[in-house]
Amino acid sequence: MAPVTVVAIQRSGPAIRAALAERGTPGELERFEGEMRAALAAAVANLDLAGVGAVLSRWHAMATMAANPLTDDELAQVARAKAGDLAGLRSCDEHGDWITL
Known part of the structure; x- marks a missing residue:
């Protein structure tokens, strides 16, 4: 079995965005940006970052899978x-x- 290199993706909006831009499937980057902007707008309105954390968790997993096929x-x-x-x-x-x- 050949050695495997794992690409680590930070759990941040900019890192997830970069990984999706480089390796994501068509439409993923736009969906991430839309979900993140909606979660940030909701956080401004209700002062609760839980939605932002949920979006980051979901898309961090997607970006990590895209970066590590x-x-x-x-x-x-x-x-x-x-x-x-x-x-x-x-x-x-x-x-x-x-x-x-």
């Missing part, structure tokens, strides 16, 4: 799982212990 091995594993072949995947058993399927 699945490897060929991972894509093959997903395809096998979709076809019903779960061999080699890890799961918790009834006791909470990790097992290899």
Whole structure:
């Protein structure tokens, strides 16, 4: 298995915006900006940053996934799982212990 480089994305509006601009799918950047602006406007009105935090959390995950696409091995594993072949995947058993399927 080849070494994998992980790209870390800061959980901030500018960092998320940059990651989506560079690697996001069409429309993601505009959706992020719209959601962020709406959350910021709501925060100004109600003095509550919870909505801003929720938008940052959701889009941070999306930007991190965009910056770290699945490897060929991972894509093959997903395809096998979709076809019903779960061999080699890890799961918790009834006791909470990790097992290899």
